[in-house]
Amino acid sequence: MELYLPVAELSVNWLLLVALGMGVGFLSGMFGVGGGFLMTPLLVFTGIPSTVAVATTLSHVTASSMSGALAQWRKRAIDFTMAGVMLGGGVAGTVFGVWLFSAMRRQGQMDLIVALTYVIMLGSIGVIMLRESLASLKAYRSGVTISRRLVNRGWIQALPFKMRFRQSRLYISVIPPIAIGFVVGALSAIMGIGGGFIIVPAMIYILRMPTNVVMGTSLVQIIAVTAITTVLQATSNYAVDIVLAGLLVSGGVVGAQLGVRTGAKLRGEQLRLLLACLVLVVGAGLFYQLVARPADVYSLSEGVP
Amino acid sequence: MKRVLIAALLLVAAPASAEDLVSGISQDTIQITSNYTGTDIVVFGAIERAQGAQGRGIVVVVRGPDEPMTVRRRDRVAGVWVNRDAAQFEGLPAYYYLASTEPVARIAPAETLRRYGIGLQSLTPSAIGSHHDPEPFRQAAIRYHQRSGLYAENPGSIDFLSETLFRARVPVPAGVTRGQYNVEVYLFRGGEVISAQSTPLFVDATGLERRLFNMAHNAPFFYGLACVFMAMLLGWISSVLFRRPA
Numbered sequence: 426m427e428l429y430l431p432v433a434e435l436s437v438n439w440l441l442l443v444a445l446g447m448g449v450g451f452l453s454g455m456f457g458v459g460g461g462f463l464m465t466p467l468l469v470f471t472g473i474p475s476t477v478a479v480a481t482t483l484s485h486v487t488a489s490s491m492s493g494a495l496a497q498w499r500k501r502a503i504d505f506t507m508a509g510v511m512l513g514g515g516v517a518g519t520v521f522g523v524w525l526f527s528a529m530r531r532q533g534q535m536d537l538i539v540a541l542t543y544v545i546m547l548g549s550i551g552v553i554m555l556r557e558s559l560a561s562l563k564a565y566r567s568g569v570t571i572s573r574r575l576v577n578r579g580w581i582q583a584l585p586f587k588m589r590f591r592q593s594r595l596y597i598s599v600i601p602p603i604a605i606g607f608v609v610g611a612l613s614a615i616m617g618i619g620g621g622f623i624i625v626p627a628m629i630y631i632l633r634m635p636t637n638v639v640m641g642t643s644l645v646q647i648i649a650v651t652a653i654t655t656v657l658q659a660t661s662n663y664a665v666d667i668v669l670a671g672l673l674v675s676g677g678v679v680g681a682q683l684g685v686r687t688g689a690k691l692r693g694e695q696l697r698l699l700l701a702c703l704v705l706v707v708g709a710g711l712f713y714q715l716v717a718r719p720a721d722v723y724s725l726s727e728g729v730p
Numbered sequence: 731m732k733r734v735l736i737a738a739l740l741l742v743a744a745p746a747s748a749e750d751l752v753s754g755i756s757q758d759t760i761q762i763t764s765n766y767t768g769t770d771i772v773v774f775g776a777i778e779r780a781q782g783a784q785g786r787g788i789v790v791v792v793r794g795p796d797e798p799m800t801v802r803r804r805d806r807v808a809g810v811w812v813n814r815d816a817a818q819f820e821g822l823p824a825y826y827y828l829a830s831t832e833p834v835a836r837i838a839p840a841e842t843l844r845r846y847g848i849g850l851q852s853l854t855p856s857a858i859g860s861h862h863d864p865e866p867f868r869q870a871a872i873r874y875h876q877r878s879g880l881y882a883e884n885p886g887s888i889d890f891l892s893e894t895l896f897r898a899r900v901p902v903p904a905g906v907t908r909g910q911y912n913v914e915v916y917l918f919r920g921g922e923v924i925s926a927q928s929t930p931l932f933v934d935a936t937g938l939e940r941r942l943f944n945m946a947h948n949a950p951f952f953y954g955l956a957c958v959f960m961a962m963l964l965g966w967i968s969s970v971l972f973r974r975p976a
Contacts, residue, residue, distance in 0.1 A: 427765060427766075427767040427904075428764055428765065429762060429763065429764050429765070429766045429767075429904065429939055431935065431938075431939045431940075431942040431943040431946070432942070432943065432946050434905065434907075435904055435905050436766060436767045436768070436904035436905075484957050484958070484960070484961040485961070487958060487961040487962060487965065488961040488962065488964050488965035488968075489965065490965070491961065491962050491964075491965025491966055491969070492965040492966070492968045492969035492972075493969075495965075495966060495969045496969060533800065533802045533813045533816060534812070534813060536813075537810075537812055537813065541810075648962070652958040652961075652962075655954050655957050655958050655961075656951060656954035656955060656958065657954070658954070659946065659950045659951070659953050659954030659957065660950040660951050660954060663946055663947055663950060665946070665953070665954060665957050667942055667946070667953065667956065667957050667960070668764075668942065670957050670960065670961065671960060674960065674961050674964045674965075675964065678964050678965055678967075678968035679968065681968070682968055682969075682972040715810050715811060716809055716810060716811070717811075718811070719804060719811055721870065721873065721874070722803055722804045722805070722811070723801055723802065723803050723804075723866075723867065723870030723871075723873070723874070724801070724802050724804065724813070724874075725799055725800070725801050725802075725870070725871055725874040725875075726799065726800050726802070727797060727798070727799055727800075
């Protein structure tokens with residue numbers, strides 16, 4: 426049951442990792458997220474070095490996004506123009522993120538940056554989702570339909586370099602999509618995530634894209650960003666473990682398909698409430714590790730900078 | 731290197747009538763394969779012209795390749811534990827296992843042990859880069875390796891099969907580094923080394939593991955592409971397999 430990982434240079438129980446991939450894949454299929462934010466911390470908990478965990482989780486996200494994107498593509502629900510423009514910012518963000526990752530690793534602050542980014546992102550997203558889903562559950566029970574408050578789009582309309590996005594029926598400046606792409610690209614490199622939980626809200630609330638194309642377009646964007654980040658992580662940090670990736674992906678794609686089926690049976694608000702709790706639990710766990718006194722205040726890493 | 735030279739000199743210098751040592755290992759290479767979970771090697775030896783167990787000590791040391799390492803100390807900053815001070819060490823081994831007939835402090839004086847690099851407390855880095863007192867950092871490095879099973883000191887773990895024939899079982903865990911290891915066997919009498927032998931042991935990855943590791947380091951771009959391609963392919967296959975018949 427033990428399998429040697431050539432890049433991580435340790436033996437792991439391969440069944441455990443396939444099961445981990447399947448479990449995270451199940452959740453990601455159910456909630457429609459990539460699952461990177463769960464996979465990276467879980468891999469670190471099982472003893473995989475965090476650099477390898479961050480760089481290898483990306484492949485898991487690529488694979489689960491791929492199978493989702495193909496389904497959306499069959500429905501013609503992808504805005505490739507928008508995805509292309511966002512990717513412009515995404516590539517720049519990825520390069521910046523991988524550079525930052527290497528620099529932090531040399532400084533010995535990589536774990537801290539990863540953990541801090543996770544705590545902040547998971548904490549804020551979790552709280553927002555929790556409030557939103559509780560409000561809509563309450564509204565559902567009392568039979569009131571709440572209309573979402575529209576974000577004022579004035580400042581976005583005022584930006585230059587406008588472009589027509591036919592599939593999204595939008596005529597907006599390219600600056601916000603590029604900026605969103607950049608942020609997600611950078612986070613992808615630092616956190617080992619696809620960034621779906623940032624892109625999707627950004628597309629809906631900032632760009633005001635129609636919801637039917639949001640899912641497919643974000644998945645294409647995620648595939649591209651995670652693919653580029655994987656190659657960059659492989660070339661600049663030698664941190665991608667192909668055996669580990671294979672194990673996670675094999676479990677992940679099966680889990681994702683099962684998750685999609687289960688998710689279809691649950692209501693949206695309930696799903697978001699569950700996901701919010703999950704996000705907050707992971708965030709709280711990481712926060713605890715940051716502030717609790719470590720078992721040994723000394724830590725060791727190979728190599729001298 | 732210095733230690734090996736000393737050992738070699740001792741071998742040449744030993745007078746013909748004195749006790750002498752012959753040793754060997756059960757295997758001279760360890761192959762890391764895909765199902766490698768650690769293994770044991772057996773170091774065995776015989777004492778020639780033995781003069782009784784009284785005042786005699788045997789020490790078996792297996793030493794891995796030197797590994798540069800950075801040790802960092804965390805301090806609490808604004809409630810969060812942050813890496814602050816650091817020390818860089820060169821010349822500490824990646825693996826160190828010691829088996830002996832009794833605790834090494836009882837076999838020889840500390841100075842002799844330090845000269846031969848015997849015992850965890852004798853492990854001294856050849857170069858230190860630090861602005862602080864390096865000693866706690868060195869202790870932390872030893873502790874860290876002990877926790878991961880890469881450093882161990884196991885007094886009393888040498889089995890005597892007869893008056894003169896002995897063996898020691900050396901565990902080589904899964905997390906070992908590739909490279910050349912050295913198996914050193916020392917024969918002490920009256921606190922002095924009277925005979926010593928050193929045998930190389932090679933730890934290397936074979937087959938697919940080796941090819942993947944080499945590819946990740948020599949052709950990282952194509953290795954990365956291969957990962958992406960594999961992920962996309964598996965994603966595509968799963969979506970085809972699980973597509974519901976419409």
